[in-house]
Amino acid sequence: MPRIELRNPLAWILGALFAAFACSTSAPASAPPQPPTELSARDKPWDGGGVIFLEWTASTTPLDQLQGYEVLARELGVTAAELADQTERAADAAAERETESLLEGEGIAPEDADQQARLEVRADPVAVPVEQPEWKSIAIVPAGQTDYEATGLEKDRSYEFAIRAIGADKSLSAPSASSPPVVPEAAWFNLSKLPLLVALVLISAAVLVFVVLARGGMVMKIRTIAGLKAVDEAVGRATEMGRSILYINGIQDMDDLQTVAGVTVLGRVAKTAAEYDAKIEVPTSRSLVMTASRETVHASYFSAGRPDAYNPDLIYYVTDEQFGFVAYVSGMMTREKPAACFYMGSFFAESLILAETGNSVGAIQIAGTANPSQLPFFVAACDYTLIGEEFFAASAYLSGQPDQLGSLKGQDVGKILAGLFILVGVVLATIQAISGSTGLEEAVRFLKDVILGS
Amino acid sequence: MSAQTPINPDSVNVILATDCGSTTTKAIMIERVDGVYRQTHRGEAPTTVEEPFANVTVGVINALTEIQEVSGRRLIDDDGVIIRPASGDEGCDIYISTSSAGGGLQMMVAGVVREMTAASAKRAALGAGAIVMDTIAANDRRRPHEQIQRIRELRPDMVLISGGTDGGDTKKVTEIAELIAPAKPRPRFGKSYELPIIFAGNTDARPEIDRVFGSGGFDLKITDNLRPSLEREHLGPARDMIHDVFLEHVMAHAPGYDTLMSITDAPIMPTPGAVGDILQTIARGRGINAVGVDIGGATTDVFSVFDGTFNRTVSANLGMSYSISNVCAEATMPSILRWVHIDMNERELRNRVKNKMIRPTTIPQSLEALIFEQAVAREALRLAYLQHKEFATTLKGVQQQRTVGDTFSQESGGETIVDNMKLDLLVASGGVLSHAPRMHQTAMLLIDAFEPEGITELAKDSIFMMPHLGVLSSVHPRAAMEVFERDCLIYLGTCVAPKGSGKPGRPCFSWSLDSGARGSGELAFGEITVVELGEDETAELEAKPARGFDLGAGPGKTVSRTVRGGTVGLILDARGRELSLPEDPEHCRQAVSGVIDAVDLYPEAVPPGEGSAD
């Protein structure tokens, strides 16, 4: 406690005030704070459900004696599914108890005991005690705040909320009057995703417009992609050297778009291989990819006019296991020394192992992936690398069909859009940082949280 | 066989050389004058391969007799034999010859992949001086029966088969052989003659090839693989083999050649092969990159040596008489007409083209005709050079060793090695170039068609003696070099042209000769000018390109170099590279007129009356 020399009346008064203040703050938790009042809860409109917006009137206890508010929630009612679940659990528990008693009390063999117990329980179903929902603390908000957005609730169930004030000494007030039950319903449209929808529509529209324009005869130019131009070269090398072509579709399943893009490129490589009569070998790490690859290669051989040369046994499944697959493929590479290796798809740590092995056996290697972390490895060890979007452009590039090329043009519109947003965002944020304007801060926040957050 | 006695280069004083072309046999005499070799006299006579003579030596003797008459030196004795060695004012020390009579050496080549071994085979054949009639490859998009049909149609002098690297493919190369063997292509000459097949492919495939062609009807020769690995091309042995077979089989069966072969001091070479040899000798000797072009009536040959790598292409359908229609079709009339600065009736032009086809030997009778013919020549040369660039590439199918520096520029294999900026010497030969009324026209034809960049010497072959010198270079390189420099080439001058593009009127580059003593100036983009610099004269050029323009040292960097003059002089060309003419015909005509005035290309007006000779 500071020492104050009391010289004049004013000081006395100040001293008294200070003492009173000091007492009130250092006093033990004799009186918990007052609970907040007038709690209202309403469903957040135009959302995906599960969010309730709460508002209340602050506790009458002075702000400096409050640490914050605790938000409480309880779920009302039990859905049918949950009831069934609870019944099942209760039955399980009962059966278990029964089994134990049968085992210990009557010495029945364990296998029979379990069976018998279950039968008994079924004959005499357990009445499920519907659990009384309990209040759960869902959040603590600072003292100055009088509203809260409760998220993560189960949509289409009703909830009750209550608020407790927390005193500076962590003492809790009595809960406020609970809010009327409210259901965090899902709207038919999730408005928070509107910016995403707009972007989706814009980009899709751009793609479609350019596809239509291209069909109408608009000339689309695409820059040379060295890696794809080199396909003929790689296949030719395999032909001249009398060795095989190795094609790896990545190590992900068909639900990865990269794998799909890889299968597309495979179609083209296989067609060239069919024309040159070179052997193409496709070990896959997923059996669905194997099936898709077979279809594609078969079609390629057919369109090259050599369906007789197609050998499905060269497209086979190895293992789903990442390093098992790598071990097989790199072993095969060192034994058979393929003249050309293609790595087109989704790759992880195996990228460099494959590419270095291929490099050491002297193969022309062409890689394509959209996994940015693997790009450096491919660039260093392969002859050609399709970087990211180039890989997705491969199908358009190889087919040369106008509508495919049109879709690339549509992509460019998306890029311009993204660039524009970046520019606007950077400019706004910079000006805001320099001027400190709150209006701009709001705009930046909107860009960051609402548009990018959707 | 040829009478090849060892020759002591120092004792050689008189050399005779002939080139037996399809229509004329050209002979030259080279003598040692004051210690240096000079070409002194020449003679010409019709070639006598066809009936009634059916003996090539008759034409040779005729041509030599002409020299004998002009020079007053006795070369042929009373029995019609060349007198050797030289003694006093009689005879010669060396007699050599080339031949392209009867269409030259015609070959068919085959390989596995068109862009790889088949391309190597084609390079080997072209380099040896052959005309490649067709290239068969596993991936040439023809069905086997179409390939067989094609092989049957052709009547090559020999076939070169390649395919597979050593230890590589045997299956495809055997398949190719199995296409050729049953198709039984028949040779051009001689009924009893077995078609020579040269195999220069995978060593592992030799037994199979032996089996396929062993059944008879073929004369199989086996030589080293010309693509032992995809990373390496090894054309030498195949080329030597082609020459051997050319002599042994093709020449031996052509009328009179057996005699001719017996009297030459060096093996007879196919004419284009000899031209290639002299160009290589020069490029190697002077350490330069050179391009040579020979534009003929039916075909245009382009030769290039870049960084020691020789390439030759024959553009079979680009020529100034038999093929002129094709040039017009391929280049399109508007492309040709963009080089014409006066009004021409397109219908009349088409007639002119057809006339030239029907009467290939006519030469332009009016200025208008000359201008048109030179416009066609520009396009023919341009297209031939384009084909050459496409063919003269680095090897395809090579594993690239990438470094991080290549991340953003992944260059692919098979890029052209022809780089106009690195080009030092451009040599022209062939009718339309040699016989142009003014040297300026020849120079501008070369510049417009080849678009040399940086600093490039222009020259023309005075009397088409490059083939003779090519053979000579194999027996007496010094003589060949000396004659080439002094008599063969007529230096037209040097072209200085920065690479880059800009707006017309903006500064392009400034120059000074001998620090301004012989002139200096500045050129705006789009301008062209000629500075007098006589033959055998040289001057120190200092040229500073504007920003964005490159004279070889990098954009904006000054270049200092000794430049050589010529009959035209120093041509300062600020029209930019790539050379582009305005799209709009009217603007184009103005631009071309400007150039023609600046260079003084067609100084005389058309004499009235002469223009409508035919």
Added chain:
Amino acid sequence: MNFLNNLDRRWIFLAMALCVGVPILVIGLTGYTFPETPTPLAEAFFDEVDVAGEAKGRRANVLLAFDFDPASAGELNPMAVSLVHQCAQKGHRMYFISLWPVGPQMIMDAVNKVIKVHYPEMVYGEDYVNLGFKAGNEQVIKVMGVDLTTEFRTDVEGTTLSQIPMMSGITNLEDFDLIAEISAGYPGSKEWVLYASTQFNIPLVSGMTGVQAPQLYPYFPNQLKGLLGAIKGAAEYEYLVNQWVRLDKLTGILEQAGLPPGEAGPLAAEFAASPDQVSTWTVSAAASTLSPEAKAALIEAATEPIPGEYLEGQRRMGPQLFAHLLMVFLIILGNVIFFAQRRRGGGS
């Protein structure tokens, strides 16, 4: 020079083997490790684990997702061990899960190394639980956000969740105070960021392989509260945890000996900073009041060697150092060859 130019890559392999193998042997024999300087990223990771649950004023529920496999265990296991170490010392409740099929083995490994040996008092089902592997990649995370029990009905040993005491009150991701994730690829850090941290606003910290790290730096510090990249991150974090654990133990002893919390902390920090002067502490003024047992315990705690499993990360930095130095040397050598060749090539 010619030899170097056509250097057989096996020489490089040999050099690498030596650069990695020799330090492993030396460190294995001497136990010497290189000092670590923690970066802000590791500090943030540590702090986030440290303060978990404080906001709600309760013992924290920490979800530990071990999404890696033996292949990457060399890089990630030290992180996992330190993470469990910190959580156990702090007294957090630990819920282990994995989205990788072999993840449960990695969980078991860490549990066996840390909890079973050093925290035997922790009870399975009350202090930690292993929920095992669940197939379905990011879909599992999404579902867990709504209802954990639809994906996880039993723990790894087949016990129903209702019978596990610490599972009561846990219905979805929101019931956790922190998600700590160790990732070797897909599904991993990125999926947790996208579907857990951004969707439900739960603090997320993640340790990952060096290859992945660059992709995730952008998420720090908003979506990812802490990030450990590769063995370097592991070593830094391990160092922090070891330091803190020692400090915490010392503080505990001092507090138990009767020192008020306000004094015990600074004193423990002082002791921890200079363990070699242990003999002087016991006579120093503040500690003089301690009982002999407490003093003995204090000396014991301050000087006891850190168990080997808590030094794995730092030990692995040794081979790492020499491997990196070799790489730098190789790159320089490569360039020397390159330029020597170019000069020769340019001269001709």
Added chain:
Amino acid sequence: MQILTRLIPLLITGIAGLVMIVSAFIPYTSEWGKIAGQFFNILAAFAFVLGGGNLLKVHLKKISDQGAGWGYSGVVLVCFLVTLFVGLFKIGTYPNPSYPDVHFSGETQGTGSGFWWAYEYVFKPLTATMFSILAFYVASAAFRAFRAKNFEAILLLGTAFIILLGSVSAGVFLTDWIPNAGPFGDLRLENLRIYIMQVFNTAGTRAIMIGIALGIASTSLKIMLGIDRSFLGSGD
């Protein structure tokens, strides 16, 4: 158009794609997307059988052909069958404590089981070995590829040095003399490394990611609309 091989697959693709998009925006349909995902998982599970069958077929064929390296196929088959047997029949598992007498109640991968043993002593070391090969390959690739050929390469080279040194104690040792708190503290190698990773690397990665995202969007659209059918084997 062939109905079975073209129309139906395209319809399925289009509808599934549309469902995925709709379920992202319309909460009512959010379950549908999940169902579509489950369909795929079920299919993928069947594919395991397909894969196993193919594995057997390929390797049996190799053995019967006795071509080069058929012994390897034998090893593969033996390992495959043994693992399958050990896993299916829960060899060596300890029963669940609740049912100590029921052998099959044991956890397949539980400690001490045959499967666990194979995992612990075969699979784990093998996988770790494969992964550690990376260290060797990174070195040889760096030796070959990091040539200061042009300006970009020099930049990359410099960055590589900073990252390599900054992530080990060598970096700390080298720039120890720069005070961490001072104005140049950020120039210490270990700080520079993080700065490079956070700023330059992030910017670059984001640019690539934006391109990839757009590529994925446009490719998805093409596939949904049937413009790109190459994955069904109807190439160009």
